[in-house]
Amino acid sequence: MMSQEVEQVAEKLRRPAHALAGLRALTPEQCRQLDQALDQVCAQHRHAISDSLRRAFPRVLRRWLLGELERELT
Amino acid sequence: MNGLAQRSELLKLRQVLSLQGQALPFLETMPEAELRRLRAAASEWLFTQHQLIFRRLARLAAWLPVWAAALLCKRVGPLLSARIVGEMPARRAAQIAVRVPVAELASICQHLDPRRARDLIQLVPHPVVVAVALEMMRQQDYLTMGRFVDFLSDEAIRAVLEATPDEAVLLRVALFIDSKNRLDHVVRLLPPERRRRAMLLALDQSRDLLNEILSLVFHVNHALKRELGDLAAEQDEQVLARIIERVQEQDLWAEMLPVVASLSDAAQRKVVNLKMLRDNPEVMPSILRAADQHELWRITLPLAELLDEPMREEFARAGAQLSTEAIQRVALAVLIGELWEPMMDLLRRMPEAKQVEFITVLKSFASVDPLLEQRVVRLAEQRGLGQALHLAGISTS
Numbered sequence: 001m002m003s004q005e006v007e008q009v010a011e012k013l014r015r016p017a018h019a020l021a022g023l024r025a026l027t028p029e030q031c032r033q034l035d036q037a038l039d040q041v042c043a044q045h046r047h048a049i050s051d052s053l054r055r056a057f058p059r060v061l062r063r064w065l066l067g068e069l070e071r072e073l074t
Numbered sequence: 075m076n077g078l079a080q081r082s083e084l085l086k087l088r089q090v091l092s093l094q095g096q097a098l099p100f101l102e103t104m105p106e107a108e109l110r111r112l113r114a115a116a117s118e119w120l121f122t123q124h125q126l127i128f129r130r131l132a133r134l135a136a137w138l139p140v141w142a143a144a145l146l147c148k149r150v151g152p153l154l155s156a157r158i159v160g161e162m163p164a165r166r167a168a169q170i171a172v173r174v175p176v177a178e179l180a181s182i183c184q185h186l187d188p189r190r191a192r193d194l195i196q197l198v199p200h201p202v203v204v205a206v207a208l209e210m211m212r213q214q215d216y217l218t219m220g221r222f223v224d225f226l227s228d229e230a231i232r233a234v235l236e237a238t239p240d241e242a243v244l245l246r247v248a249l250f251i252d253s254k255n256r257l258d259h260v261v262r263l264l265p266p267e268r269r270r271r272a273m274l275l276a277l278d279q280s281r282d283l284l285n286e287i288l289s290l291v292f293h294v295n296h297a298l299k300r301e302l303g304d305l306a307a308e309q310d311e312q313v314l315a316r317i318i319e320r321v322q323e324q325d326l327w328a329e330m331l332p333v334v335a336s337l338s339d340a341a342q343r344k345v346v347n348l349k350m351l352r353d354n355p356e357v358m359p360s361i362l363r364a365a366d367q368h369e370l371w372r373i374t375l376p377l378a379e380l381l382d383e384p385m386r387e388e389f390a391r392a393g394a395q396l397s398t399e400a401i402q403r404v405a406l407a408v409l410i411g412e413l414w415e416p417m418m419d420l421l422r423r424m425p426e427a428k429q430v431e432f433i434t435v436l437k438s439f440a441s442v443d444p445l446l447e448q449r450v451v452r453l454a455e456q457r458g459l460g461q462a463l464h465l466a467g468i469s470t471s
Contacts, residue, residue, distance in 0.1 A: 013115040014122075020115060022108025030100045038116060041092045042123060045153065049124065052154040056146070065134060069127045 005031030012038060046073055077326050078289040080106040082249050085217060087113040090120070110252075117187050121160060128154075132161035135170070144173035152178065156185035164193035171198050180209040184218050188225045195225045200233045207234045211243050220250020223260060232263055241272035245286035254293045261294055261302075273305040277313055284320045292329040299336035307341035315350040322357055327364035335373035343380045352384055358392040366400045371407030378416040390423030401432055405439045414450055418457040429462035437468060 005028045010017040012035065023031060050073040053062055062070055083106045090113050091098075101109065131150075135143040135158055147155040147170065155174075159167045159182065171179060171194070183206065188195060203226065210219050223231065238244060244264070251257045261269065272290070275283045291302045306317065321330045334345055351357050365374035378389050396404065408417045417436070421429050433454060440450045454463055455470055463470055 013119045015115045020108075020111060022104055022111065025104065025108075026100060030098075033098055033100075037091050037093065037098055038119070041090075041116075042120060044092055045120060045123065048151075048153050049127075049157070052151045055151075056149040056154075066127055066130060069124075069130065072124050072127060 003028055003031065005035070009035050009038070049073060077324055077329065078249070078285060078292060079254075080104075080109065082220075082289070083109040083113070086221065086250065087116070089217060090117050114189075121157070121187055121190060124157075125161070128157040128161045131158045136162055136166050140169050140173055143170045147174050147182070148178060152181035153185045155182045159186065159194065160190045162194075164191070164197055167191075167194045168197035168199075172202055176202075176205045176209050179206045180213065180215070180218075183210070183222065184215065188222050192225045195222065196227060200230050203230045204233050204237045208237060211238065214246075216243070216246040217250045219247045221252065223247065223251045224253045224256050228259075228263060231260055235264060235268075241268060242275055242281055242283055242286075244268075245272055245275065245283050245290060249286050249289050257290070258294045258298060261290070261298055269302065270305055273302055274309075276306060276317065277309060279316075284317060285324075288317070288320065288326065288329070291333050292326075296336050299333050300338065303333045303337045304341045307337055307345055311348060311350075314345060314348055318348060318350050318357070322354065322360060325360065325364075327361050328368040328370065331361070331364060331368075331370045331374055334377065339380075342377065346377050346380050347382050347385055352388055358388050359395065362389075362392045362396065366396070366403060369403070369407075371404050372411040372413070375404070375407060375411065375413045375416050378420055386419065387423055390420045393420055394424040394428040398431065398435075401435050405432075405435045408436065409439045414453055418453050418459065421454075421462075422457045422459055426462060426465070429459055430465045433459065433462050433466045433468065437466065 003024070006020070006023045006026070007017050009023060009031055010020045013020070023034070026034065053066075053070075053073065057065065084101060084104075087093075087101065087109050088097075104112075131154075135146055138146065147158075150158070155178075159170075162170075174182070179202070207219060210216075226234075235244070248257055248260070251260065264272070273287065275281060276287050287306070291299060291306070294302065307314065321327060334342060337345065361374070365371050378386060381389060393404075404417070408414060417432075421432050424432070436450060437447065440447045451463060451468060451470060454460075460470060
């Protein structure tokens with residue numbers, strides 16, 4: 001039986017819960033910490049990418065290149 | 075089961091999750107295979123974030139002249155470049171890669187998932203691969219190098235090996251190679267003299283490469299275990315004592331026992347009778363615990379025949395502490411491996427109560443075959459275990 005927390009991490013990583021069965025050994029609190037760590041690294045990457053794009057291209061060019069997609073990074 | 079492989083997998087996961095210091099200490103208790111699955115899933119997930127943006131930028135980069143696309147990589151930095159490259163046709167990405175400065179390529183590799191760039195890695199010319207590898211060595215980024223080894227051709231690996239005169243670097247990279255089959259193959263690409271030099275680095279205390287050397291020997295196949303293990307066993311007792319100390323400290327006996335079992339007879343005899351094994355009373359119980367927990371009795375018991383008298387006493391003393399359940403597992407290994415001789419020799423050194431316990435279990439295993447049962451009883455008598463047989467209620471001739 002998978003805990004809700006394990007299923008949440010698996011869902012986030014787009015894996016069936018049984019593929020990450022090793023997470024069952026973790027407590028709900030540990031699962032939450034892992035979940036947060038994933039969110040944090042994802043946010044770090046998003047910021048780094050957003051900064052890189054800002055540095056590399058002027059705003060108009062960014063809008064032209066990415067259009068509405070740029071909103072994903074804000 | 076695998077302490078060193080688990081630790082290197084943990085480092086790789088920490089890199090993917092950008093974890094600092096001792097964050098998420100519970101990951102340290104997860105088995106290697108689970109950490110690997112989690113790393114693959116997290117890496118894949120991170121790579122698919124904002125994929126449409128990277129696809130669009132990749133289309134732009136593919137449309138630009140090669141020199142301009144290389145300039146774009148420099149401008150957007152390594153993380154974004156790695157994401158864009160991951161969405162580009164491999165041939166185009168390879169054309170751009172040769173125009174990107176080597177230091178930047180090395181940084182891009184840190185953020186690249188090699189599984190998503192396997193075609194590109196194959197297409198990058200070998201001189202560029204070598205230059206990037208040398209840059210990573212300069213930065214001591216052995217972890218990233220190890221992640222890429224699985225995806226490089228033999229020719230590219232040969233070129234890198236030739237450009238790397240220091241075997242210590244190779245050992246450090248080997249610790250992080252994902253596929254153990256690939257590790258075996260890469261070690262075979264090294265000339266025997268260089269394999270020898272790598273093993274002799276165990277002598278160099280100042281570089282502390284014991285974990286790297288042990289990891290290498292633990293993960294290669296039987297024939298290489300024997301070759302590399304024999305090379306290590308040729309060293310003087312002090313070096314071997316350091317190796318055993320490290321194995322004991324880090325509880326690596328489950329990995330070490332198959333290495334000892336692979337050694338040539340002379341090397342086995344030398345290793346199993348090391349004074350250090352006798353002097354430290356914790357070693358033998360650790361060995362037997364590993365043999366029991368990891369079902370290694372069939373390779374551990376035959377080693378008892380190579381022990382000198384004091385070491386046999388030590389083995390028997392530790393064996394006498396085994397639980398009834400462990401004795402059942404020993405008995406099964408004795409039956410399957412025809413290990414009655416070393417077993418009886420150890421038994422005669424144990425306290426009488428333990429002899430009776432062992433004999434009762436061994437007899438229950440042997441009794442399926444009357445001829446075997448007779449043979450076992452005869453052997454026990456010859457070994458002076460008549461009284462224990464009697465106390466176990468077994469009639470003798």
